[in-house]
Amino acid sequence: MSAHPVLAVEGIDTYYGRSHVLFDLSLEVGAGETVALIGNNGAGKTTTLRSIMGLTPPERGRILFRGEEIQGCKPNEIRRRGVSLVPEDRRIFPSLTVAENVELAAAAGSTTTDVYDRFPVLDDRRDQRAGTLSGGEQQMLAIARGLVGPPTELLLLDEPTEGLAPQIVEDVSEVVEALTDDGITILLVEQNAELALELADRAYVIETGRIVHEAGGDELLHDPEVLETHLGVR
């Protein structure tokens, strides 16, 4: 099994209704790697994660998790196999308390990792309604929720720093690094290319639904052409 990458996306085509969003898209994430997927708004980053998670299944191509095809599976089956999504906009349950959010997610599986050790900020707010948390706290809760329940081998992180203050962005980065240190494989979608490339071992650049570039994180970070043409960074 170790011969397989944790995740292999092979030539998928994904549609929203009639609009064709991903074109013959392929990527791989090896065990323990942190891989970033960067690109402009609307390039197809979120759709890629949704395809992997089974939320918007591809119409063609294969998605292999630890060598097994999962592209026809329902999201709950994919989650139970070990893929976990921390979605864009966090999508925590605002009317439930922090503890209820965590317990609900934990109830889907057996992992009883004490997430409150990892996220002490949540520990103080267990009985607070999730909707009343700050943006950074909500993001921590969303990540915490993604780590409990069925054992998580691959974490799909969608824009974890979006809309957060710089200080908080730093906190989130630290969490991501800590997760990597714990051996969790991460596929990270970020608009903040600089941050993403700092965190990632490797990165893919996506443009209008196609992978247009692949390289080590450092390499991309110092490639002025990539920065300018694909990420609009000067």
Add this chain to the structure above:
Amino acid sequence: MIKILDGRDASTESERQHGRAGTTSRGGRSRRAFLASAGTTAALGVAGCLGSGGDTVKVGFAVAQSGAYTLLGESVINGFKLRVEEELDGQLGGRDVEFVSQDTEGDPGTGSSIAQEFITREEVDVIVGSISGAVASAMRPVIEDHVDDLVWLCPVGIGWQWPMDTPTDDVSVSCTSTQFITGDAYYQPSAPMADFAIENLGDSCVLAFADYSAGYQYGGLFRNRFEELGGDIAGEVPVPVGTEDYKPYLQNVDTSADFVFGMFAGSDAINFVKQFHETGLHEELDLSGVGFLAEADALGAQGDAAVGTYSALPYTPGKDTERNQEFVEAYQDVNDREPNVYACTSYDAAQVADTAIEEVGGTDANDIADVIPGIEVDSPRGYFEMTDSMPYHPVQDVDIRRVVATEGDAPPTNEVIDTIERVKAPFDCA
């Protein structure tokens, strides 16, 4: 069997009108079959020159066949067909009958377009319907434009409205020269109860009624008669049609009165009677009402809650006459259930049509309208005669019934305890 095409058989007018009381339907049928085959040769001889198309009678049922009035619509169709198919060899006035039917869904708009379609496309000679008074009101102007073309028989819905609180003598109603009511004309199931109640139930009454035009009209006719006889209306309790929970309304019943007069029909009658009982009001006041309040169809569902309810209606399925038993048995044979009042009034509509078409020797609407007034009908409810002036309706006896429990599991039944004779609605045409 070969049908006689020119429509005359040998039975005489008096046999038609009186001969069948006493004979069983089976006997009537075989005699008719004999006469029919005896006449075949002669009939075939002239069939060629008379033509056949114009000699059939086309009858259109414009009745509800879905929704709350489903059972009523079916009863009307079954009652009419019982007379035609089982007792008249599929004929009216000796002419073959063709039936068409459409579901009004209890909707006035639908009723009006069905009437239109029956007249212009189907070219019916007779319209039977509707069930709801509102549908009948909508059909009236359409039919009125074609009074020369067809006859309108109304076993149930009539299509009359008059302002609330009109004194009975001042009530004037819409009349159509070819409309013949064979059921009740609002007055018969309501006002006669006042005559009975003032003698037997007391002189103080609470009026509870379905809050729509028919509720006010039946209720008003009772009230007018009751007050005329010296009674006092202690309170009025209107309840919206289709109410499921009557208890909030029943709180308004003044329990110091002697009795309640209820005007509800169909499932409203069932809910009202059940909940009247459930709230214990039956221990303090007698319950009376229009006949529909404790109609045969409702009694099964009302169960013991209905026991002791007084009601007035020209027809009672349990009526102990030979003519009625014959009708009830025949109806049960074919339809597997007891007839209700609408089955009876529709059966009588077929009798009226049969007699009139035979007498006229055709289906000309105006000719028929000339002969129907004053004819006497041997109905399962007892003899009645059609009024000789508009609005044409039966002058008939009205049964005062009381619901009594039966032995065993069978639902309670109506017992006729009094009869108010020869009741005619004192209405003028508008």
Add this chain to the structure above:
Amino acid sequence: MVGFEALVRATILGLQFGTTLALLVAGLTLVFGLMDVINLAHGSLYMLGAYFGVTLVDAGGSFWLALVVAPVAVGVVGLLMEVFTLRPLYGREPLYQILVTLGLAFVVEESVKEVWGTSAQNFAAPAVLAGSIDIAGVTYSQYQAFVLLFTTVLVAAIWVGLERTNVGVLLQATAHDPEMVDALGFDVSRVFTGVFAVSAVLAGLAGVLLGPARAVTPSMWFNVVLLAFAIIVIGGLGNFRGAIVASLLVGLLTGYAALLVPSYTELLVFALMAVVLLVRPAGIFGTATGDPG
């Protein structure tokens, strides 16, 4: 002038009517809240509960047996409805679900006519509850008091269960964002089926409980759906607490209106719905935000 006593009586009757309504809308609002399906066949499930009650009691079973068996049978019908007719339509426009559930309502009506006929049916309340009791000047049959108590306890239990239990938390989360719940590892389609079946059980229960006091006819579903729909609009579509409060509100409104202006009772209920839609389109307890995108 209306006396104090009359007002008290109207209040009690109104609350009693309101609890009945709460039982009728509880399942409807759960289904809408979770699945975004306006189940126009909800009244039909209620009707089936009453008819199953008729048959079970007629067949010699006791009322109590019917109270258990009939709702379960209705639950099975609901389960089949969800799996075979609704499941293929999730994610489509709501119009599809409205059409299919309306179609189901007619199918049930016609089937009921075939099986039980068109005339009204009856089944009796249990004989042990035949007596009557007085509460604050209102005479109740013991059966009625039993229904009131049973319904109050049941609705309260559902309310508390939704707030306090794990299943309740799962349902709240699913109502808010079913896709996310699925991505957390819960089979949401099973949750949907389960909730629809439970909703059917509740409707069936209402049918058996209210059957003895009402006309059991093939068209009894219609008024129920109409009123229940008005109530969930008033309460905020899919909001359970809102629906329960709206039920009591409509019950009270009916109680007072029946006392003071009986002819306008129905008008007032639907006028309340119209006013709520104009002033607070999301319903009294509804929130405009928080819906999953």
